[in-house]
Amino acid sequence: MRWTKYFIPTLKEVPSEAEAVSHRLMIRSGLIRKLASGAYTYLPLGLRVLQKVQNIIREEMNKAGAIELFMPSMQPVELWHESGRFKDLGEDLITYKDRHNRVIVFGPTHEEVITDLVRNHINSYKQMPVTFYQIQTKFRDEVRPRFGVIRSREFIMKDAYSFDKDTDGLNRNYEKMYTAYCSIFKKCGLNAIPVEAESGIMGGDTSHEFMVLSESGEDEITHKGKKEKAIEIGHVFKLGTKYSKALGANFSDENGKENPIIMGCYGIGINRILAAAIEENHDKEGIIWPKAIAPYQVIVIPTNTADEKINKAANDIYDKLIKEGVEVIIDDRDERAGVKFKDADLIGVPTHVIIGKGLTDGKIEIKDRKTKETQQVLVKDVIKAI
């Protein structure tokens, strides 16, 4: 990608409303822009990271045997009355009366919808265990949206739901999801800490939250004997029969006896993974993306685009990297080198390839964003060095 053909509106100023460091850096590096309270546009660079996180999640969910589907946001309110959660959610629940006077809920979660699907299609122990998941936008009228995408009113969740004939099955599925979550967060470069948690309005008895330590966290956890603030990025619940009993999702067991299906549910706040990754990986210059979710792996920086030799060498390296399948961006703007270095640090691409004066000796510089270590490399050795 060429910077001049792209859209990365970086900012020098710190937006005054942004309290969390991740929020400040997401705006400054041109990842997001606020549209309304708790509703953010993902700009191209931010969307790339979002998609990488989604791909990692999909891969691990599929590996764990979960099956992807896609449910609507618009849910009939009747399902929420059946489950009894209409009143639990209170003003958080976004509802709308349609032109035919039917009340529609814009889903903050999908236990009711998936249980409705399952009660219509699963009626035998032979059809279980089964786990469904989706990656989908949720809506919730937060009292006080804050910290950018950490606490917003519109957000993307991966939500999974398991269905089993007995508690042993639920325990196995819970364990599988727990393990998949550990892999996902690790792959995203996060140190996620699983902690036992309350089940709250979700119901059920056992649940774990996955927390990332951060000053901007809204939860307090005890970690290594200290009270620390943390951001919740995932939550797994053993729901039991709360929803299957309420909605009548039953199955016949081996003896032909009707029983309520045993459920689990498993959520990941996808937008929060971005924020948490930045909270954990940044310095005063900007973001330091973990490689697996970096929007680009390499940025090529010609220090002076007016210098034909520099320009040509930079474009040659860029073309070669593209040919090698490397995710690369070239900062082809007619800007001072200092501006480019600052922006490259800010947006956090892991490897910087700097083409400047050294070129007269046939050398270019490779800088590691994280360690800030640099090395001089001969032009012909650049690809190998990256």
Added chain:
Amino acid sequence: MRWTKYFIPTLKEVPSEAEAVSHRLMIRSGLIRKLASGAYTYLPLGLRVLQKVQNIIREEMNKAGAIELFMPSMQPVELWHESGRFKDLGEDLITYKDRHNRVIVFGPTHEEVITDLVRNHINSYKQMPVTFYQIQTKFRDEVRPRFGVIRSREFIMKDAYSFDKDTDGLNRNYEKMYTAYCSIFKKCGLNAIPVEAESGIMGGDTSHEFMVLSESGEDEITHKGKKEKAIEIGHVFKLGTKYSKALGANFSDENGKENPIIMGCYGIGINRILAAAIEENHDKEGIIWPKAIAPYQVIVIPTNTADEKINKAANDIYDKLIKEGVEVIIDDRDERAGVKFKDADLIGVPTHVIIGKGLTDGKIEIKDRKTKETQQVLVKDVIKAI
């Protein structure tokens, strides 16, 4: 994928509410289920097709130089007052008053939002041309949702917006998108017919609709001298300055003079592509997926899973195809051969590999779903034959 580990709830019965053949087949083949009026869950098989269509669109949009971003569904009503479209949309517009008494629109389209983004970030002719796109869920309170995903209240659109300093630029961008649309629809296996159209509430002077002929179409077009019904799957508009003037999205030209930005917008109804592909590609047995958007390329059918030899041969072929990177599903259900053949025809996978009695002579049967031609092939030659 193994059928028994997946979720393809096929139906023999035609649902009574489904008028369009695509609607009937999407339900019967387990692609979708209705949750509420005009709101459908995509089951795993349907989601796979949806994702394939999205990938084709992404590829062609990126090739055309459009930049992907992702805007919120929740839009401040003030933007709709600024553009003057609040009253145009009338009861179709889904609005919600939040807990702080602010009115939020659940976006049926994003001209207002993208123009707001652009007025805050683009102010010079040097920053154009630029085209943004997104793939995102839209909401619209249709008076009469019908034909399944063809006319629904919640639907997925690819919407693109171009920004230019002059009409020449707009014309070039319009041409580019028009060409990209032709490629997209062709790749999806559709015979899309571009027709000149009214711009309606979108504004602007020139627009083209892309239509697919179908008995379930709600539009009438003249094609080869005949009046025919058609489904609209895409629409491109030269918007001109309607939104940029209303919202004050201006730029300085080469002489430092302020002008309103010239806009175009370009939509594709992604769900409708599925329906249109089925309308165009089916027979009385079921769907005949175009290869590029088929959920799987090959289905392996052991006619009798109780027969150990058949079972082993089928699984060997399945494993080999997976190793070769072929998208394959094996119907490993303990069902009669007739049931499996019917379901394979219904879900429309292009190539059927049938392992049955011929195995005693070392032969298996390969059937082409579209032509219904079959060939007997030696087990060792199966991979080559596919």
